[in-house]
């Protein structure tokens with residue numbers, strides 16, 4: 001008995017005195033934006049405090065704000081009463097969609113930038129996204145062959161008329177810029193990561209315009225020789241990544257199929273109507289996936305802007321044969337300022353058993369915008385706003401575009417430069433974590449795959465934007481955004497535990513997490 005007590009106490013002391021990894025704060029640098037970046041280099045990189053159960057009667061709060069914090073952690077006690085009339089009531093009996101996850105894309109550009117850093121700094125960058133002391137992404141997207149964020153156009157089989165795809169092979173870019181980085185992310189993550197592929201264009205020889213860019217489609221009709229070959233190309237891609245120990249979770253049938261309908265479209269694209277994509281899935285891609293052991297691949301349609309959501313879902317998902325091969329609909333963010341979120345609800349209500357998943361977004365994409373805006377808080381707010389809007393309209397997760405770009409927002413072979421949550425400054429052997437990185441972290445680290453969105457309602461009119469979730473382990477998460485110049489006092493009530501009496505600073509984003517004990 002004595003020894004048992006002694007050993008228990010001894011072990012307890014050991015566990016509670018040896019703190020493994022010290023959390024480090026953001027190394028702030030103002031580089032001209034409306035807020036600051038966090039600098040990471042060989043000597044230093046900030047990490048995020050683990051999100052553990054803080055004990056009975058306490059909740060965790062992580063906060064980022066324009067004027068100070070980046071995922072700053074505090075444990076705070078619940079209270080028995082609200083200190084304000086501005087109360088949000090959470091009701092876990094009302095549940096909405098299940099969450100698939102949050103993440104970004106492993107493009108050639110991202111790989112080139114990551115490899116331009118010293119090896120230890122490369123590790124810090126990948127850790128920032130995928131490791132337990134980072135923001136713990138659970139999603140990754142892979143362009144199948146080249147896209148605009150490559151240094152030149154290429155496919156996996158540029159041998160004309162190679163209908164058997166006997167010359168199919170992954171490119172140098174996969175072997176150098178994508179696969180090693182994905183493998184690293186998989187090896188350092190403590191979570192399961194869902195990876196999906198998206199093609200920009202078939203090899204030129206399969207297309208009506210004999211070119212990977214511009215306006216053009218596959219030659220012939222669904223069921224024909226070219227469409228069969230194109231379906232087999234997907235299988236070869238899945239097999240090739242599998243041989244590198246990367247098993248894919250999903251596919252989109254085509255990146256932005258409407259781009260390839262545009263005259264002189266400047267980079268890799270391939271045009272599809274909704275009817276063509278439906279028939280390709282029924283006659284070629286669906287059967288190819290099933291007969292090659294890939295029936296569990298989550299196949300997504302569309303992968304394009306909100307505007308075309310009603311048409312594409314109604315044409316493709318209304319078809320019973322097509323529908324049996326399809327898991328969900330992929331959407332891009334680029335026109336969300338113009339087309340209302342009600343389009344998402346409309347599509348969900350019409351096809352409630354198909355998920356809607358956000359597969360691409362980036363800021364600074366318009367020709368007249370600053371492409372890279374170092375330290376922009378406004379862009380972090382924009383991300384948070386649209387992610388919350390999507391989540392509150394049935395979207396099941398969010399995939400950011402390039403996980404790392406250079407100071408110009410590239411490389412991109414058609415100079416279509418944009419912003420990224422991580423900007424690499426190769427000259428200084430350092431990288432900058434933008435406010436957008438932390439905005440994404442407020443979701444990705446806490447709203448785990450398998451979480452369900454639940455009801456949260458204000459008792460009056462509150463202007464805060466927020467969403468609530470119940471997690472697979474029954475903990476609860478609320479993400480709150482304030483985009484205004486004033487701080488706001490509010491309270492969250494969970495009947496199971498009491499009141500969170502909260503205050504959100506001006507221009508801030510917060511994540512609250514608690515357990516029932």
Ligand SMILES: *[C@@H]1O[C@H](CO)[C@@H](O)[C@H](O)[C@H]1NC(C)=O
Pocket residue numbers: 023025049069071072073
């Ligand atoms: C949170 O912010 C406070 C006040 O700015 C600071 O003292 C503390 O070190 C920060 N903690 C973490 C874990 O970021």
Ligand SMILES: *[C@@H]1O[C@H](CO)[C@@H](O)[C@H](O)[C@H]1NC(C)=O
Pocket residue numbers: 080081
């Ligand atoms: C807290 O609320 C309870 C009932 O909701 C009420 O009876 C009690 O007086 C309140 N306590 C305080 C300190 O306001």
Ligand SMILES: *[C@@H]1O[C@H](CO)[C@@H](O)[C@H](O)[C@H]1NC(C)=O
Pocket residue numbers: 091092093094
């Ligand atoms: C929570 O939602 C359920 C189901 O709609 C409802 O029956 C219950 O009254 C709600 N609880 C509260 C506290 O509003």
Ligand SMILES: *[C@@H]1O[C@H](CO)[C@@H](O)[C@H](O)[C@H]1NC(C)=O
Pocket residue numbers: 159160161162163166167
């Ligand atoms: C494959 O590539 C080799 C070398 O470029 C070429 O000689 C051969 O004809 C190609 N095979 C097919 C089927 O196109």
Ligand SMILES: *[C@@H]1O[C@H](CO)[C@@H](O)[C@H](O)[C@H]1NC(C)=O
Pocket residue numbers: 204210211212213214
């Ligand atoms: C593809 O189209 C672009 C733009 O018109 C042109 O510059 C390029 O030469 C074409 N490529 C081929 C292989 O024809």
Ligand SMILES: *[C@@H]1O[C@H](CO)[C@@H](O)[C@H](O)[C@H]1NC(C)=O
Pocket residue numbers: 243244245
């Ligand atoms: C794949 O994983 C297995 C088992 O972990 C390992 O033996 C093999 O070397 C890996 N292959 C590659 C290409 O990484």
Ligand SMILES: CC(=O)N[C@H]1CO[C@H](CO)[C@@H](O)[C@@H]1O
Pocket residue numbers: 463464465481482483484485486487488
């Ligand atoms: C009190 C206050 O200023 N609240 C602001 C919080 O943020 C929202 C937008 O997220 C504003 O609309 C509110 O005015």
